[in-house]
Amino acid sequence: MAGPKVRLVLRAMEREVCGKAFPGADGLQSPEWPRDPFHVLIATVLSQRTKDMNTYKAAKQLFARFDGPRDMAEADVKEVEMLIHPSGFYQVKAKGIQAICRALVERHGGEVPEDMDMLLALPLVGRKTANCVLAYGFGKDGLCVDTHVHRICNRLGWVHTKHADETEMELREIVPKDLWCDLNSIMVRYGQGVCMPQRPRCELCPVQGDCQHGTKKA
Ligand code: SF4
Numbered sequence: 662m663a664g665p666k667v668r669l670v671l672r673a674m675e676r677e678v679c680g681k682a683f684p685g686a687d688g689l690q691s692p693e694w695p696r697d698p699f700h701v702l703i704a705t706v707l708s709q710r711t712k713d714m715n716t717y718k719a720a721k722q723l724f725a726r727f728d729g730p731r732d733m734a735e736a737d738v739k740e741v742e743m744l745i746h747p748s749g750f751y752q753v754k755a756k757g758i759q760a761i762c763r764a765l766v767e768r769h770g771g772e773v774p775e776d777m778d779m780l781l782a783l784p785l786v787g788r789k790t791a792n793c794v795l796a797y798g799f800g801k802d803g804l805c806v807d808t809h810v811h812r813i814c815n816r817l818g819w820v821h822t823k824h825a826d827e828t829e830m831e832l833r834e835i836v837p838k839d840l841w842c843d844l845n846s847i848m849v850r851y852g853q854g855v856c857m858p859q860r861p862r863c864e865l866c867p868v869q870g871d872c873q874h875g876t877k878k879a
Pocket residue numbers: 813816817855856857861862863864866867868869870872873874875876
């Protein structure tokens with residue numbers, strides 16, 4: 662798969678879906694908090710294993726009460742749990758968020774590091790979260806591969822991988838850098854509305870002819 666083809670497929674998908682997705686967005690609207698690295702980091706942790714709307718509710722409540730790593734690190738864990746309850750796994754996430762905040766304060770002077778390895782050294786931060794922070798928080802070249810990107814790229818036949826981290830490594834070779842951030846936001850939306858996990862709507866999909874799964878189905 663060559664870069665120009667990737668570009669055409671992505672633009673066709675983008676035309677099909679309205680709005681763009683990123684952790685903490687409530688579907689079609691923009692969040693009410695700034696998209697700086699700290700907010701993106703915490704919203705991405707909250708988004709683990711839940712839907713956008715739940716992430717949005719939890720992040721909105723949390724940021725209304727605590728708005729920085731120092732406040733969050735020193736908060737009562739029970740209060741954090743209550744605020745982020747809508748996101749699910751709230752006990753694990755509350756503990757993790759406070760551990761992240763403490764690490765930010767102790768190791769990085771209360772700032773989110775702009776470096777992949779330093780991000781990966783934070784609690785609860787894997788490659789997906791680190792890439793989201795780099796892409797959406799710092800505007801850098803981050804290729805954020807979540808479950809939608811992983812599934813759709815395998816269906817398209819761009820990659821043949823088992824794990825999201827492998828998908829990221831292969832996509833780095835075939836997707837032009839200027840599309841890395843768009844790829845995530847377009848495919849998240851596409852995976853929610855067209856190329857769903859169960860029963861993808863291939864008959865409505867404008868890239869069916871360029872998709873391995875779609876052409877088999879046709
Ligand atoms: S053709 Fe089907 S499987 Fe392929 S991208 Fe479109 S919806 Fe997904």
